Amino acid sequence: MDRAAKRELVSTLSVQFKNTGSVVVAGYQGLTVAEMNALRGKVRAAGGTVKVAKNRLAKLALQGTELEPIAGLFKGPTVIVQATDPVAGPKVAVEFAKTNDKFVILGGGMGKQALNPDGVKALAALPSLDELRAKLAGIINQPATKLASVIAAPSGALARVIKANAEKDQAA
Template sequence: MERAAKKEAVEALNGLFQTTGVAIVAHYSGLTVAQMQKLRSQMKQAGAQVKVSKNRLAKIALEGTDVVAIGPLLKGPTVIATSKDPVAAPKVAIEFAKTNEQFVILGGSMGKTVLNVDGVKALAALPSLDELRAKIVGLVVAPATKLAQLSSAPAAKLARVIQAYASKGEAA
């Protein structure tokens, strides 16, 4: 790599690390090209991305970012999965690691918090941001529908009582 290309790669990685919510580091040696493409597409669908870079350049790009704690994990053939949503990248990485034993998660960082493998698994177990939003909307809408049902129920009961008296009067 030429010096200009290295500088450009470092700047691109630094920009990525500045804006990411979570970064997961894993070893990927032994994965086929098809498996890597599958990982990339799964990450893209989840709103995350995967970067393979020279470890030395990645360590330089980490300086001055919140995820600088992943620096010591960058040894050997590593891949870095990042996402703005703190749950997206860990969830896909854990699922991918279950089906591909060559993909070994080393740890990661969520902001300035260092994550070990168990921390990454814990993040993956959380519901995603979209799932949380759906639950909140459901909780907000539920009382409104119950309130509407309750406010219309007394009127319906009153109409049934009047109807019953009217039919009783006609029968008599």
């Protein structure tokens, strides 16, 4: 890699670090190309990216960003998993780590907060942004549904009383 390409990579990574919701740093030594491609596909489907960069360049890209405290995680062969949804990247990384022993989560970051591996796992356990939106829509819709059933109940009861009286009169 020549100097211009390195500068371009550092600036690209820096922009990604500034605009990301969360970052997971993991060791990947021993993963096959097929396993790495599977990881990339899963992360891409979740709306994120997987990047393998030289540790020195990644540390340079972290300078001046909120994620600068995670620079110590870049030792040995590392891969960067990032996504705009703060939960999507960690969720995919943790699921992938469960099935691949060679993929080891070293830590990560979200905003100004550096996360240890347990913090990444805790973040992965949270519901995603889409799940939260669905729950919020359900909560907002729930009172309207209950209101409709409460309003319909008296008219239904009245109809049953009238029907019972009509049947009583016909029987007599």
